[in-house]
Amino acid sequence: MKLLTLNFLTCALKPCKASPLSFPLHPRDAELEIVESELNLSFLRNILPRLAWEELRGVVRELGLPDLPEIMPEAEALGKASSGKKTNENAANENTITTTTDEDELSPKPEVQPEAEEPDLEPTQTALDLHRLLLETSLRAGSLVCGNCGHAYKVKEGVANFLLPGHLV
């Protein structure tokens, strides 16, 4: 389960949801793995404002991963205009290929974006790091513990299980 998911999870017990202690859940005995995926810069920029940054930093610390910066990066810090110099043929080629995937056909109507997306933006190191952390770093095994009631939800083979035992329902 990718770490980004933790940003949208809390305890399954209703009374816990009212308590700030129930978010985020705390990984315990975590086994991490990297599940590689393609970096999607606009996805990353869009998801950034949805992150509970302080809480995410806490989770990262608990997992013993390198600290996140104190201040959440701006969406603008994730992409840089690909250098107009011709040294970058590879990136340019990649771009021409990706624009023809069906991903683009999926949304034929143009979305109103606060700012026009530059077509040839490349990910910065910040973007690469965030992608690695949020979308590729995954919990393979361990538990997720509620800070309010202490209930531990098991994670096995990358799947977190939130089914509650009968006496808690």
Next chain:
Amino acid sequence: MAESEPRGEEYEAQHVHSVYEEIASHFSSTRYKPWPIVERFLKELPDGSVGADVGCGNGKYLAVNPKVFIVGSDRSTNLVKIAQQYQPHATIVADNLGLPHPTHTFDFAISIAVIHHLSTPERRMEAVKAVLDLLRPPSSAQGQTGGKALIYVWALEQKESRRGWDEGHEQDVMVPWVRHSKKEKSQKRRKGEDHGAEVAAQTSVPQSESKTFLRYYHLYRRGELERDVGEAGGKVVESGYEKDNWWAIATLQGSD
């Protein structure tokens, strides 16, 4: 029709959850085409929207729009494992009456062909409420419309369908799922529905014969879904009938 058993959680464990767990891979091989209304709903979401697919099954709706982020959940671990392949989304095992999401945060939620598996009116209402409670409330101050949910349930009125149910029929029914084994297939004529890789994969259980599983369904009458949405604190913004199913798009009722 198993009428002697009391309905509720135990009943669903036996007549819904364990069946899906058992038929997961065969079921999944027959569920790959998204329904048009659901596809439209997901594709019209603004890029970067965050939401939930409650009862995501094999994850066929997770494949529709990679520009949003969806946390899919299902009771069946086997189905969740199949659904895990769709990037950039995430999937978890959870009960739709005990969802592990913060309340009132999601931009959208879908629950497609799920709530009709709950076996009492109270539990169905609770399931609708659980979906609505995921949504951002509308805020007149910021001029925001609030999160939107799409709920889809099987209709009682489907006299043109293979099942032939219609108005006035029993609404609580057991529906068979027939899984043919490889062995039986080689003896009998092949049937169209059974073609595909998943069937071939079942050669690992050469011994078993064709097996029938019964799943519980509550078939919704016209207007019943909209009524439940209203009573659960939602406001129906659009609703209709598509191919043997009733559907409704709802927001939370404005509280200001």
